[in-house]
Amino acid sequence: MSDTPEANPLKTITVLGCGATYGVPLAGGVWGLCDPANPKNERTRPSVLVTQNEQCLLIDIGPDFRLQTSRANVIPDTILITHGHWDHIAGIGELPYYMEEVLKGDLNVYTDETCMAFIRGMFPYLFFGEKIDGSTSIVGFGEHNQYKIFWHPIRAYEAFEANGMKILPFSQHHGGSDSLGIRIADFVYSPDVKSFPIQSWNCLADIDTWILDCDYWEPSESHGDPETVLKLVYQFKPRQVFLTHMDEKMDYLVLKSWFVDRGYGHVTPAYDGQMIELRRA
Template sequence: MEDSESQEAAGASRRLIVLGSGTSTGVPVLGCDCPVCRSDDPRNARTRPSVLVRLPAGDLLIDTPPELRLQLLREGIHRAHAILYTHAHADHLFGLDDARLFPKMIGGPVPIYCEQEVEEAIRRAFPYAFDERAMRIPRGGVPQVEFSRIGPDESFWALGEQITPIRLHHGRFRVLGFRIGGLAYCTDVSEIPEESFAKLEGLDTLILDALRPEPHPTHFSLDEALSAIERFRPRRAFLTHLSHSYDHGPAEERLPPGVRLAYDGLAIPF
């Protein structure tokens, strides 16, 4: 989806692709026979949450969900040059093994930017990638990565872009959103702490968690997401991490101007 020819031209070298717009169960949900899970609207087929940011210097992947291989094949994407992590929950992490082919294509280990607790979770979940013997395995056999520690207090550079981490609360968990220029990606959020407000001002595009219309202890509801959008007033906003509570077409018709539902495969120039 491109909003205008002028935006397409301006964003030709910078584009965010929504790889997965769903919640941790995905949609359709196993064992569910609701109208959305049985829908033939492809926008209602939602894999676990991830995005890829296409930049002049390479492709920046945010999170590695369990369907990562299928998402990349669907979009014709062969590799990522770096990976950012919002947090270490299974629906955002457990596709990392699919990245083991990336080093063959980029000529070396994949840089991973994450907080300390995420690095520790990766090392526990994929111990075979960090065994001494793994260093002798040819590229493509196990994930080969290089960690760079990040946190909410300092911006960093990756693939020639300044990236600003944003502290978010996900129930009792602490997670990161990310801002690149005028675009911010904030998934898995139930509260935006006051100290993060300034990092979300002056946005062109905000991609924000809105799990379901009803309240939830660890995610924004639709009304909470819309209140945050009203607070920060981006030029446009897309809702993501969506459950089977949303039937894409009818639900989007009820959204205010400038707010739309994300869907798998959505391309957003910025």
């Protein structure tokens, strides 16, 4: 291995999961139109890990949190959540045991007030003994409440810093509700988006690497599709795009060819376990 700066990426994105809400295969082993012989078609629920300077940030904590962190051999202490849908928050149920037996330390969670309301509704038992300090709520776990979750409210267009990374959340239209897109330097993560409000267009300029929703072949109310992706790529001109949140009809090779055939070879489906190296902090 060379020791040149190119050999040392400033930041690495690990695609922990790039499947749609119900994964591929679906429960019961249903592969839909995906070729079960291609391992890139096996998709857990959407989540990525951003690693920089030996610190990491988990984006979204869906029902495959246990499997994804085990496969990647990572123990994140900071989690950012894009919105409160089940496929992005169900792994929160794992946190008490994870914190007591694995992390053995405090955990910071960043999300907006709307998502916090979903989490409180789904996991009310995780908020017993909650303390409030400013806008942050603190919940303790362990025999003596020694391990704490710090719930930090964030808002679209208000940048914040976590684990040495400058993070800019922005609004994305996601059907009946909005999700948060995440910008960190020139990397952008956009799961669960149908379209972007004009206020977010600034956040989509000069993207190097964009992970973008492409759930279905057909247009839908709340998610991306190949034609919509083409329009967004034409508008914002990112250097490279990896597709995520793909359902069981989105075969890896068929989808990849669809973009190549239209002259968009820099748009490709992501796959679980994929690592993307970035050169800018």
